[in-house]
Amino acid sequence: MTQNIQADILTIGDEILIGQIVDSNSAYISRALNRAGIRIRKKYSLGDSETAIREALNEAIGKVSLLIFTGGLGPTKDDITKITLNNYFGGKLVKNEKVYTMLHDFFTLAGREFSEANQGQALVPDVCAILPNTRGTAPGMVFEKNGTVVISLPGVPYEMEGLMEDEVMPFVEKRFQLPPVLHKTILTQGLPESVLMERIKDWENALDSRVKLAYLPSPGLVRLRLTVIENFEGAENYLNQKAAELHPILPDRIYGYDTDTMEEVVMRLLQKNKATVSFAESCTGGYLAHRLTSIPGSSKVFNGSVVTYGYDAKSKILGASKEVLEKEGAVSETIVIQMSEGVKKLYRSEYAISTSGIAGPDGGTPDKPVGTVWIAVSGPGGTRAKKFRFMGNRTRNIQMTFMTGFNLLRLMLEEE
Amino acid sequence: MTQNIQADILTIGDEILIGQIVDSNSAYISRALNRAGIRIRKKYSLGDSETAIREALNEAIGKVSLLIFTGGLGPTKDDITKITLNNYFGGKLVKNEKVYTMLHDFFTLAGREFSEANQGQALVPDVCAILPNTRGTAPGMVFEKNGTVVISLPGVPYEMEGLMEDEVMPFVEKRFQLPPVLHKTILTQGLPESVLMERIKDWENALDSRVKLAYLPSPGLVRLRLTVIENFEGAENYLNQKAAELHPILPDRIYGYDTDTMEEVVMRLLQKNKATVSFAESCTGGYLAHRLTSIPGSSKVFNGSVVTYGYDAKSKILGASKEVLEKEGAVSETIVIQMSEGVKKLYRSEYAISTSGIAGPDGGTPDKPVGTVWIAVSGPGGTRAKKFRFMGNRTRNIQMTFMTGFNLLRLMLEEE
Structure with missing residues (x-):
């Protein structure tokens, strides 16, 4: 028998409450729990205060099966989570030999002093199980009370992620009998939410009532997420079938599914075609290269x-025409084509993308307002260029140019 | 008389709970409120469900002065926030002529059809004030009950940010008498949290008890945030004085304060020196250029x-020696120096940074393990190269290389 497991996720830190850092930890943890079939009841953030942590524990214990929280485990004075948990669960802090040895090795390997403050990280409550942290100094801790498992993890994302993968998920999967959660997410590029909605209206209205659709827009893309809210036989096939039905309704727009990213999809197609790509970036300033090179391999x-x-760089390095630059400007069809073909030749790549536009906030003219972007894509069969008008701020226009350019390359690669 | 205003921030959306998107909205809102002197009691995320929204309203109303929440205002079926709020506050949905006209103009300008679903965005509860949204279709709404102001904003970050800046903050500042909040954040590069803590131990122990210190680590940097938790006369001067005292304790490490970013600091120094910079990036794959070009201007x-x-590109475009590449590999002192000097010459820049390393997860050897990175910085006075060993995954190693390289450039620029 599978259980219906609910979890709360809590992130602790004044820096989150004052907005100094964006809380990406809770998104990571939700994804991991969700994949395993655990439903998140709520996510919340509280300050570094004993009262806040105690309230959160009171609120979760006995009500959800699992409470995972991050933060406040560092070696410094402002970190009060461990001591608060120890008091709450009525334990005392004792030196854990295994943790001490790991810490000792960790500092030796990194060539850093194993200071007193860091030795303090080996003191842990005697009323919890310890999850070893191979990426940092603070171990994870597992407490249990009134049917609620409480897991405390460090707030440094890199350390938290290591602990989630190596320790927490295996523990959770062993501890609970988890039901499967069925999602299917269809990734679309280039259509705003409202346009998309009009296009797929009939498809959406015909959906089984036990399946819920959500529109999740990001710059340049909208995710369409189907979720089975009430399980039925053949549900997984049903989701795949509905996803397949979207292809003829949204030609050229669907670039992937679920956790795919545009850069991964394009990289896979390039590998399949045994081809390489280069970029000549003006308004995107290195963002296309950055996104592709963020993927291992x-x-x-x-x-x-x-x-x-x-202008100088465009003509000297890429061979763009000085005359055209002077006459038509860099944001023009001729130049973006010359940039794309120039970089393709320079690196002897089979494919290339070039971008030239006005990302903003300055540089717009009545003729070429902020958001005007020319994109060219070159391949073995030639070059195509297209003008776009994005409606965002600088960051958003750069992101939309990336998504649009990569989708154009994807379409060209799929034709080959 | 100023008031002590507390706020809750709520983000709504199943996509946040399942971790499909990272909630950056609540960080933005906290920053804005915090700057205005509003203390955040808690931040939380709930699913797209009427029950969840009602519970949240019950929990906040009468307890905090302000509840701001985002999400669930789109034109699609899964967006239920507006109807839930309307029912909760006992209103009815009526067509708002001003919103209708704005929507009409918005769609006309974008050359998109003003569909029925989008016309529905002009239906608003008759028990709230409307905040016009110039960046999208869903207006903001302001309700009030038992001393709590409830503000509902769209979840698309670009739209939410426009509404916060143009409407919400002016409204909030007019509505409440707000006290000043004193923070001073010192930004340090290149020292891990525990090393930093050892170095500034004496300085930290001597801090006034009404001032709290927090360590906020990110890849390649640690923010030291001083907060006045109990106001006193001269508190602002005190914070500035304590920040200044850190300079001799942490030579070369402090690159800025408060909301400064490393790329802004470096850009200001380049402008001051009337100089330009170029990058020759191997392991960072365009990330340095992307970070700098993300700044307007x-x-x-x-x-x-x-x-x-x-190898080919390094030798052909940057003039790196083929022999050295074959003999010592690209991750070597000679090559990284040749790359930096090569790109400086290519773009006729006064400064250059080059990176060559093993970002991971593959490509490491016993001799050059993953995380080994050579960085060179060139300027009018010559080139300096240095080898680093970062201990992160691919993304983190790229970020740390950026922070480290830019800090080296900053130090060179400050010497001139």
């Missing part, structure tokens, strides 16, 4: 690229 | 850069 499909801001 | 200090992954 991208060196197989990427020799290099250039970022050319000035 | 960066074109004044940036002509361009190259991303060279392969």
Whole structure:
């Protein structure tokens, strides 16, 4: 028998409450729990205060099966989570030999002093199980009370992620009998939410009532997420079938599913075609190269690229025409084509993307307002260029140019 | 008389609970409220469910002065916030002529159909004040009950940010008498939290008891945040004085204060020196260029850069020695110096940074393990190169290389 497991996620830290950092930990933890079939009841953030932590524990214990929280475990004075938990669960702090040895090795390997403050990280409550942290100094802790498992993790994302993967998920999967959660997410590029909604209206209205659809917009893309809210036989096949039905309704727009990213999809297609790509970036300033090279193994499909801001660089390095630059400006069809073909030749790549536009906030003219972007894509069959008008701020216009350019390349790669 | 105003921030959306998107909205809202002197009691996220929203309203109303929440205002079926609020506050939905006209103009300008679903965005509860949204279709709404102001905003970050800046903050500042909140954040580069703590131990122990210190680590940097938790005369001067005292304790490490970013600091120094910079990026794959060009106006200090992954590109475009590449590999002192000097010459820049390393997860050897990175910085006075060993995953190693390289450039610029 599977259980219906609910969890709360709590992130602790004044820096989250004052907005100094964005809480990405709780998104990571939700994804991991959700994949395993655990429903999140709520996520919340509280300050570094004993009262706040105690209230949160009172609120969760006995009500959810699992409370995971991060933060406040560092070696410094402002970190009060461990001592608060120890008091709450009525334990005392004792030196844990295993943790001490790990810490000792960790500091030796990094060539850093194993200071008194860091030795203090080996003191742990005697009323919890310890989850070893191979990426940092604060171990994870597992407490239990009135049917609620309480897990405390460090707030440094890199450490938290290691602990979630190596320790927490295996523990949770062993501890609870978990039901499958069925999601299917269809990733679309280039249509705003409201346009998309009109296009797929009939498809949406015909959905089984036990399946829920959500529209999740980000710059340049909208995720369409189908969730089975009440399980039925054949539900998984049903989701796949509905996803397949969308293809003819949204030609050229669907680039992937679920956790795919645009850069991964494009990288896979390049690998399949045994081809490489280069970029000549003006308004995107290196963002295309950054997104592709963030994927491990991208060196197989990427020799290099250039970022050319000035006219000089565009003509000297990429061979763009000085005359056209002077007459038509860099944000023009001729130049973006010359940039794309120039960088393709420079790196002897099979494919290339170039971008030239006005990301903003300055530089717009009545003729070429902020958000005007020319994108060219070159391949073995030639070059295509297209003008776009994005409606965002600088960051958003750069992101939308990336998504649009990569989708154009994807379409070209799929034709080959 | 100023008031002590507390606020809750709520983000609504199943996509946040399942971790499909990271909630950056609540960080933005906290920052804005915090700057205005409003203390955040808690932040939380709930699913798209009427029950959840009602519970949240019950929990906040009468307890905090302000509840701001985002999400669930789109034109699609899964968006239930407006109808839930309308029912909760006992209103009815009526067509708002001003919103209707704005929507009509918005769609006309974008050349998109003003569909029935989008016309529905002009239906608003008759028991709230409307905040016009110039960046999208869903207006903000202001309700009030038992001394609590409830503000509902769209979940699309770009739209939410516009509404916060143009409407919510002016409204909030007029509505409440707000006290000043004193923070001073000192930004340090290159020292891990525990090392930093040892170094500033004496300084920290001597802090006034009415001032609290927090350590906020991110990849490659640690923010030291001083907060006045109990106001006193001269508190602001005190914070500035304590910040100044840190300089001799942490030479070369402090690159800025408060909301400064490393790329802004470096850009200001380049502008001051009337100089430009270029990058020759291998392991960082365009990330340095991306970070600098994300700042409006960066074109004044940036002509361009190259991303060279392969040996061929390094030698052909940057003039790196083929012999050395074959003998010592790309991750070597000679090559990183040649890359930096090569790109400086190529773009006729006064300064350059180059990176060559093993970002991971593959490509490490016993001799050059994952995380090994050579960085060179060139300027009018010559080139300096240094080897680092970062201990992160791919993303983190790239970020740390950016922070480290830019800090080296900053130090060189400050010497001039």
